[in-house]
Amino acid sequence: MLFDGSVHQLPDTDPDETQEWLDSLDAVIDVHGKVRARYLLSRLLEKAQQSQVSFPATVSTPYVNTIPREHEPWFPGDEHIERRIRAFIRWNAAAMVVRANKHAEGIGGHLSTFASSASLYEIGFNHFFRGKDDGNAGDHIYFQGHAAPGIYARAFLEGRLSENDLDHFRRELARPGQGLSSYPHPRLMPEFWEHPTVSMGLGPISAIYHARFNRYLMNRQLDDTSNSRVWAYLGDGETDEPETLGALSLASREHLDNLVFVVNCNLQRLDGPVRGNGKIIQELEAVFRGAGWNVIKVIWGSKWDNLLAQDKDGVLLNQMNSTVDGEFQRYTIEDGNYIRENFFGPDPRLRQMVAHLSDDDLSTLPRGGHDYRKLYAAYRAAAQNLGSGRPTAILCKTVKGWTLGPDIEGRNATHQIKKMNAEQIRALRDRLHLNDEIPDSALVGDVPPYFRPSEGSVEYQYLMERRRALGGSIPKRIVRARRPLELPADTVFSELDGGSGEQSVSTTMGFTRLLRNLARDEKFGSRVVPIIPDEARTFGMDSLFRELKIYASQGQKYEPVDHDMLLSYTESTDGQILEEGITEAGSMASFIAAGTSYAVHGVPMVPFYTFYSMFGFQRVGDLIWQAADSRARGFLMGATAGRTTLLGEGLQHQDGHSLVLAGTIPFCQVYDPSFAYEVATIIKHGIERMYGDKPEDVFYYLTLYNENYQMPVRPSTPTIEQDIMNGLYKWSEAKPAQHKATILFSGSAHAAARAAAEELHAHFDVSAELWSATSYKTLREEAVVTERWNRLHPTETPRVPRVTQLLNQTSGPIVAVTDFVRSVPEQIGRYVGARTFTPLGTDGMGRSDTREALRDHFEVDMPHVVVTVLHELALSGQIDKSVVADAISRYGIQTETLGALYA
Numbered sequence: 001m002l003f004d005g006s007v008h009q010l011p012d013t014d015p016d017e018t019q020e021w022l023d024s025l026d027a028v029i030d031v032h033g034k035v036r037a038r039y040l041l042s043r044l045l046e047k048a049q050q051s052q053v054s055f056p057a058t059v060s061t062p063y064v065n066t067i068p069r070e071h072e073p074w075f076p077g078d079e080h081i082e083r084r085i086r087a088f089i090r091w092n093a094a095a096m097v098v099r100a101n102k103h104a105e106g107i108g109g110h111l112s113t114f115a116s117s118a119s120l121y122e123i124g125f126n127h128f129f130r131g132k133d134d135g136n137a138g139d140h141i142y143f144q145g146h147a148a149p150g151i152y153a154r155a156f157l158e159g160r161l162s163e164n165d166l167d168h169f170r171r172e173l174a175r176p177g178q179g180l181s182s183y184p185h186p187r188l189m190p191e192f193w194e195h196p197t198v199s200m201g202l203g204p205i206s207a208i209y210h211a212r213f214n215r216y217l218m219n220r221q222l223d224d225t226s227n228s229r230v231w232a233y234l235g236d237g238e239t240d241e242p243e244t245l246g247a248l249s250l251a252s253r254e255h256l257d258n259l260v261f262v263v264n265c266n267l268q269r270l271d272g273p274v275r276g277n278g279k280i281i282q283e284l285e286a287v288f289r290g291a292g293w294n295v296i297k298v299i300w301g302s303k304w305d306n307l308l309a310q311d312k313d314g315v316l317l318n319q320m321n322s323t324v325d326g327e328f329q330r331y332t333i334e335d336g337n338y339i340r341e342n343f344f345g346p347d348p349r350l351r352q353m354v355a356h357l358s359d360d361d362l363s364t365l366p367r368g369g370h371d372y373r374k375l376y377a378a379y380r381a382a383a384q385n386l387g388s389g390r391p392t393a394i395l396c397k398t399v400k401g402w403t404l405g406p407d408i409e410g411r412n413a414t415h416q417i418k419k420m421n422a423e424q425i426r427a428l429r430d431r432l433h434l435n436d437e438i439p440d441s442a443l444v445g446d447v448p449p450y451f452r453p454s455e456g457s458v459e460y461q462y463l464m465e466r467r468r469a470l471g472g473s474i475p476k477r478i479v480r481a482r483r484p485l486e487l488p489a490d491t492v493f494s495e496l497d498g499g500s501g502e503q504s505v506s507t508t509m510g511f512t513r514l515l516r517n518l519a520r521d522e523k524f525g526s527r528v529v530p531i532i533p534d535e536a537r538t539f540g541m542d543s544l545f546r547e548l549k550i551y552a553s554q555g556q557k558y559e560p561v562d563h564d565m566l567l568s569y570t571e572s573t574d575g576q577i578l579e580e581g582i583t584e585a586g587s588m589a590s591f592i593a594a595g596t597s598y599a600v601h602g603v604p605m606v607p608f609y610t611f612y613s614m615f616g617f618q619r620v621g622d623l624i625w626q627a628a629d630s631r632a633r634g635f636l637m638g639a640t641a642g643r644t645t646l647l648g649e650g651l652q653h654q655d656g657h658s659l660v661l662a663g664t665i666p667f668c669q670v671y672d673p674s675f676a677y678e679v680a681t682i683i684k685h686g687i688e689r690m691y692g693d694k695p696e697d698v699f700y701y702l703t704l705y706n707e708n709y710q711m712p713v714r715p716s717t718p719t720i721e722q723d724i725m726n727g728l729y730k731w732s733e734a735k736p737a738q739h740k741a742t743i744l745f746s747g748s749a750h751a752a753a754r755a756a757a758e759e760l761h762a763h764f765d766v767s768a769e770l771w772s773a774t775s776y777k778t779l780r781e782e783a784v785v786t787e788r789w790n791r792l793h794p795t796e797t798p799r800v801p802r803v804t805q806l807l808n809q810t811s812g813p814i815v816a817v818t819d820f821v822r823s824v825p826e827q828i829g830r831y832v833g834a835r836t837f838t839p840l841g842t843d844g845m846g847r848s849d850t851r852e853a854l855r856d857h858f859e860v861d862m863p864h865v866v867v868t869v870l871h872e873l874a875l876s877g878q879i880d881k882s883v884v885a886d887a888i889s890r891y892g893i894q895t896e897t898l899g900a901l902y903a
């Protein structure tokens, strides 16, 4: 009752007495000051509690609308026309899903989500969402994934989609490239959807970081986003995902008053009630308020206002407050009499209050989320909130499946219902008052027709005028070069080509230097977005704090403890680094915001998200998948990579498998470089590929290691850059010897490979050629494509996969060594022709110990490479088996253990 004037909705039974209390308070403040007043109030609250006068905690208000009737603004639209438009959209959304399932049993789609949220969207489309046809950044809308049919239905009404398009909902392969995707997928509909949302929770967290990124662009003077809002629509069930609510405090901390969450509280999720025994709206109010958000509850429709005004004893309010969601859901499916008996019935004062209402009246007392004026009031308040410094959450109470009839509305199974029979379709038509538009004659069988008002109709004119006034149709994904970038100068990269001389450095250090060079590049530099989740010191990237500065919307209000040091912790309003704190999910959301800025804003930005590689793909893999769907561009840098290279940290830290997980993500270019010049080449080509003349919507994953060694000079072969990008190249010739072998290395495993080649030559008369395998994924994908071509062109000369061509230039057994699991090199195992191929890798869980001990344990060190090569030579009869046995004892290798995989 403390907030937002909601107390004004309750009748004052004794205004004189109220005034006396208020006057007393004023007197206390005047005479004794605010501290005394606060003390007295606290004592009063304490006393009230002791006397069992329940008083809500300050994070929640009674179960009534936040905006009282008398504060509702004038509604500027034509409610009747908008209702008609909404009816058309509702109809087409349902028709589309029903038709799709008629055509293909089991194809799916959702009726009930949009049915519950149609008004939540339409109020936005008609009055708030700003398009970008005027060349500005516009608003950014995260649509609830399962509401997609409604968004398509609106695009149909606007003439953006045809009936034929709607008939290709969920049939993307029937007309390649022109189907309507099940959910918002920019990858599949790159000119329509902007933001993927359907994996619960990812939309909300992405929206928060997106709103923050808009401010980042503004504070860094890269784009004027001052008028852009981010609207995120989400389900009440979706709020159970940690990603949904986990970043709320960032939004308030960063004063993101450009952000609005609209939570569709239909009280149901997929299986049943969201909080049968509680009240999700109250729970969410407390969470959002506690996190510093502005909360607007839209619970009751207008007809309840009259009842509330009569509630002199507070019995209605008490009933509203104490009825649990499970009961409210029941009331949606029961008739008016049931409501009278059970909601109003037990208390004679309540029963009396509705005595004048018929059962029909009672069953149609609507919820706030279906009351257009209440919604308008809430949205307007949210829109006017810009400047307040607080993000807004609008919590709207709705009925799941609203208007779809008694078999679907509010039923526990409603989420999954995709079909309607002829009778249900007719009932929907009647319910939406579309009898003129869709006469009985059009309702033959159970395939509902679509309906679109003619271009001359008032509805069409109205709807188009509204969108024109608001900057054009939404959603629309356009790639515009509003502020194009210029590629960095070549010299930025060439510094790493010369090697490190006598100095031992890591690829991480090489990368940090490169990142600094990139950020210093006169034209390109400002587009670099370094993102770090509280690991900069681990990676030696704290050296960038001072130079690039950490983005802090509030600047730096304190002098840091290390202010007198060269590399002090420097925060600034125009800082470049997004130091995210310990949130890989949030960092990925920032990566997506920055990586899609080329399309969302027409301002290409180049994110470099550097993280502990163990806490990348396996921790936030779904967000990385979403990045691919979003068509994000940029670089994911998996630092402290390698199961044995990161020593000491043990089981939960040592990553030997992110390359496998990365390999499963389409459009993710995966590299495991060994040397600084390889890192530089991959980043150079990556930038060109993603941001050059013919940009491609891909992103890169590179491993970075923390082991120091002398970085070699880049080989001078003319094709070296392309060789590195292709995934495999000869790194060193072998010294002549009697037997031949080929060793492939990647990442930090180059050391074992190089030592093994020396050893094999020195002691076993084996000449081993060394090849750097920068990307097994790239090799595999090329081979798979070639293989397919051969299969489909049986009469033509078969093509040879690139990896096979390259390995055909080598001799002897092929042994691959990696600090990752064996399945990484195994990706090319099928393409080595008649040769033998043995991968050595780090399958199993990590351990805390030294690098040497770990490499021995995982059997990826020099002795194991040597023994593997010798074993293969013995198998082919080139050397005697006793040579292998001698080598095993020479290196003291344990032979009777199960190995790291089972240890």
Ligand SMILES: Cc1ncc(C[n+]2csc(CCOP(=O)(O)OP(=O)(O)O)c2C)c(N)n1
Pocket: 112, 113, 116, 144, 146, 198, 199, 200, 201, 234, 235, 236, 237, 238, 239, 264, 266, 268, 269, 270, 274, 400, 415
């Ligand atoms: C991460 C994830 N888990 C599960 C699902 C499957 N799923 C799709 S919709 C849904 C229920 C959604 O309920 P709610 O958020 O309340 O949305 P409503 O349809 O009620 O508006 C579930 C569990 C999903 N899409 N994403």
Ligand SMILES: [Mg+2]
Pocket: 235, 236, 237, 264, 265, 266, 267, 268, 269, 274
């Ligand atoms: Mg729900």
